[in-house]
Amino acid sequence: MKFAEKDFIIQEKMINKPKELIIKATAPSNIALVKYWGKHGLQLPMNPSISFTLNNSLTQTNAHLSVLKKPLNTVPFTFYLDQKHQPNFEPKIADFFKKIQNFAPFVTYFNWKIYSHNTFPHSSGIASSASGFAALAKIIVDLEKHLYPPQTEEYYTKKISFLARLGSGSASRSTEHPVMIWGLHHKIKNTSDLYAIVPEFEIHPIFKTFKDSIVLVEKGQKKVSSSIGHNLMNQHPFKNIRKQQAYNRVSLMTEYLKSGDLENFIKLTESEALGLHALMMTSDPDYILMQPDTLKIIHNIRNIRKETGLPVCFTLDAGANVHILYPEKIFKQLQKFLFKKLEIEIIHDFV
Numbered sequence: 256m257k258f259a260e261k262d263f264i265i266q267e268k269m270i271n272k273p274k275e276l277i278i279k280a281t282a283p284s285n286i287a288l289v290k291y292w293g294k295h296g297l298q299l300p301m302n303p304s305i306s307f308t309l310n311n312s313l314t315q316t317n318a319h320l321s322v323l324k325k326p327l328n329t330v331p332f333t334f335y336l337d338q339k340h341q342p343n344f345e346p347k348i349a350d351f352f353k354k355i356q357n358f359a360p361f362v363t364y365f366n367w368k369i370y371s372h373n374t375f376p377h378s379s380g381i382a383s384s385a386s387g388f389a390a391l392a393k394i395i396v397d398l399e400k401h402l403y404p405p406q407t408e409e410y411y412t413k414k415i416s417f418l419a420r421l422g423s424g425s426a427s428r429s430t431e432h433p434v435m436i437w438g439l440h441h442k443i444k445n446t447s448d449l450y451a452i453v454p455e456f457e458i459h460p461i462f463k464t465f466k467d468s469i470v471l472v473e474k475g476q477k478k479v480s481s482s483i484g485h486n487l488m489n490q491h492p493f494k495n496i497r498k499q500q501a502y503n504r505v506s507l508m509t510e511y512l513k514s515g516d517l518e519n520f521i522k523l524t525e526s527e528a529l530g531l532h533a534l535m536m537t538s539d540p541d542y543i544l545m546q547p548d549t550l551k552i553i554h555n556i557r558n559i560r561k562e563t564g565l566p567v568c569f570t571l572d573a574g575a576n577v578h579i580l581y582p583e584k585i586f587k588q589l590q591k592f593l594f595k596k597l598e599i600e601i602i603h604d605f606v
């Protein structure tokens with residue numbers, strides 16, 4: 256079933272108003288194979304995207320809620336990462352609470368203490384905003400379950416992704432496993448710009464054992480935020496070409512995921528990564544996020560593939576870190592030929 260924006264506006268009367276509540280949720284990170292780059296309106300994507308959900312890189316969040324005497328216009332909250340108050344994260348969360356108020360007005364009835372922990376290193380360049388907002392969206396939908404008459408499971412699942420999207424676009428794809436598609440695609444059933452879905456097709460067994468080893472070339476805050484990059488797409492000379500390309504590529508990627516066509520999967524995945532960075536390098540103003548080590552690793556991967564025939568490839572996010580994708584069964588060989596030689600910290604994740 257497809258949901259419209261109005262379906263996520265609550266119509267029922269509240270049936271319950273607990274004084275205190277602790278709600279916990281965990282959500283994974285994800286890595287896009289075909290990238291979302293460019294947005295419009297209320298966090299709607301310029302093009303559809305498709306991702307692998309990462310099972311190891313998780314955000315675990317506990318929200319401690321206490322009811323207010325009177326609902327406020329804004330949500331009073333404090334955010335803690337690993338038990339430490341983190342005011343620098345709060346503006347983005349405040350903005351999120353503001354954006355979701357139409358669809359979750361009940362968030363203003365409570366005072367929130369939000370405790371988060373990532374299972375991956377903080378600011379390692381792994382998209383903690385995706386897993387972070389997905390975890391928070393799960394908590395909010397769980398709260399809705401406590402307060403209002405029950406809805407269908409499908410409504411709840413889609414609403415989690417819908418709300419997560421309003422925090423960070425890619426967070427919409429951090430809500431289910433193992434592959435998610437966000438963005439309307441006329442050839443793929445039930446797709447929507449409003450939330451991500453798990454496509455109906457079965458992915459080939461080879462992709463069920465895929466690993467993502469993330470080489471931490473650059474830790475810490477991103478140099479240029481994704482929001483700036485998305486905005487630059489509005490005036491980008493390649494905007495329309497990119498829209499069409501991503502649309503076609505989501506179709507192609509679904510074919511490769513179904514058939515287990517590793518050769519074409521590798522070709523397309525790498526082209527997407529390079530294409531994403533090419534868009535940044537041809538924006539006005541232009542910028543470069545890759546570092547010398549990023550290129551060194553890319554060349555290493557390509558050389559190893561050429562020399563050994565091993566099905567390994569790379570992808571990149573909006574940063575310098577390299578995601579190395581490969582079937583689990585070649586892990587030991589890659590350990591020997593690649594990982595040990597890099598001398599850079601690596602986080603091994605799985606799809």
Ligand code: PMV
Pocket residue numbers: 286287289290291292304384423424425426481482485531572573
């Ligand atoms: O979700 P945002 O606004 O941080 O944008 C993420 C964009 C990319 O990570 C570069 C691509 C993607 O689809 O995840």
